[in-house]
Amino acid sequence: MTTHFNFSVTQGDFNLKIDASVNDGEVLAVLGPNGSGKSTLLRLLSGLQQIDTGHISSRNILWDSPADDIFVEAQQRRVGVVFQDYLLFKELSAVENVAFGLRAQGVNKATATEQARALLQQVGLSEHLHKKTPTLSGGQAQRVALARALAIQPHLLLLDEPLAALDVATRQTVRRDLRRYLSSFQGAVVLVTHDPIDAYALADRVLILENGQVMQIGTLNEVTAHPRSRYVADLVGTNLITGHASGVTLTTSTGITVVLADQAEGDVFAVIKPQAITIVTSNELTSSARNTWPGVITDIDRSGERCRITLHGPLPLVAEITAAAVESMALRVGDEVFAVVKATEVEVYSR
């Protein structure tokens, strides 16, 4: 069973157009920069907002289809939502929050409370059942929000930046727990995030959303191996070059040439991994590497024994070299250097 959505919606001069689907038991991560339309997507899927054209359906039931004059409102959809800052009801205790959805649907108080208690036990919160929610820690609040969304047995679970409100220390454990709960959830999951680590840890497939358009959709490996936009390349931490290939030469829109190992034709992307770049201080040496570009060091970011060097020049690049190399070459921000890349390290794929 699947949740399909293929729609277009316009708000002011922003247009959101998405065609995708999520299977039951699958987690689809929606990654995108701020303002890409992620939150709007969740409002549309949950039924808090209507689409303009197209359709949204879950398990063969139409939820939204303007052409057929069908719109199932939020309260009638089997959708559970974990909101970004959880939005737990402050006047209610943890167990009352989780029981809220059942009570709203007419389940009697004793049954609803019993089910809520069981759910909170599953997420390891049996000691905080009757605490008012403002007194809970961030990680506890997140689990109450998850239990509350799962209590109505949704067909589709939506998670809006579920870890963004947590500090770094708790984020890791909460992420690990979340992964466990999601793997036992039967329905489809859409996870909105701007943190690629969430996608790595939790998602089966990734949808990259930019400016209201789907840039890429596929498994993590597919998307990270062949990024199709600067945003994805930056997320993955690699260098993406766009240009036109002819023979073994790629020419960028700014006129820089990149020598390739194999023949290619037409509009292409090229990826150069930061580890494949060698930094030299002079280009007068004879080398087997076919590509040499000048650049000024604008940033040196050390992490452990490695350094990421950001180069500003005709072709902006990020190189990764050892900290020992940075020290022995005495590299500093502002130094003029050259980036050297073998043609065999440039991977080309069509646009």
Place this chain on the structure above:
Amino acid sequence: MLALAGVSVAFFALPFAGLIWRAPWSKVTDILSEKSVGTALWLSLETSLITALISCIFGVPLAWLLARVNFPGRSFVRALATLSMVLPPVVGGVALFFSFGRRGLFGQYLNDWFGIRLPFTTAGVVIAQCFVAMPFLVLTVEAAIRQLDSRYEDAARTLGASRLYVFRRITLPSIKPALVAGVALAWARALGEFGATITFAGNLPGTTQTMPLATYLALESDPEAALILSMLMITVSFVVLVGLRDRWLGHQRNDLVS
């Protein structure tokens, strides 16, 4: 600055000082135990409490509509609903008279079809009071709903709650202090209603003669009674205002905690 502020305080305080100075304290019990005074006081309490209740039943949904539903002409409706706050109450009374009076645009049908007559009845007093008092509740409650984070209501809806259930379980508990304040303001305004009442409902002792009307009449026939009646109403209003202030302070304290 201090001197000017002092003048303001004096300006508000002096009229009451005058009242208290001139009030025939020795006759207080006599006047208050007079039957006509008792009747007017009872009628005032009765009608103003009914007005507060009706304002609550109809005003809260109106406040919700104005705060939460985006419909064309919303600002027009808001202006209409609060017009009677700035209108001279007499004008409101005249408008009511020509609409719901026996020969009024709607009043004649009320009379012909249902046998309902509003002018010169206690029901008319309530209508006149609602007309001028309900906007106070609507504005207070609307502002409170507007300040609520509507995402909590969204969250409740995604959990399967109907609009009414969301309002009852989420919205209403959050706006309780404002609702209490709104009801109290509307009630106090109804208690002091004069112009619209006397224009629309007349001045019939026992039926439409409320405390303000009785006070005005007494000023001509029995000024001492007018003084005592005024003192009584001042006391009631003052108690309401002081009570409200505590409410508001209590609300602020809650905000600091949460």
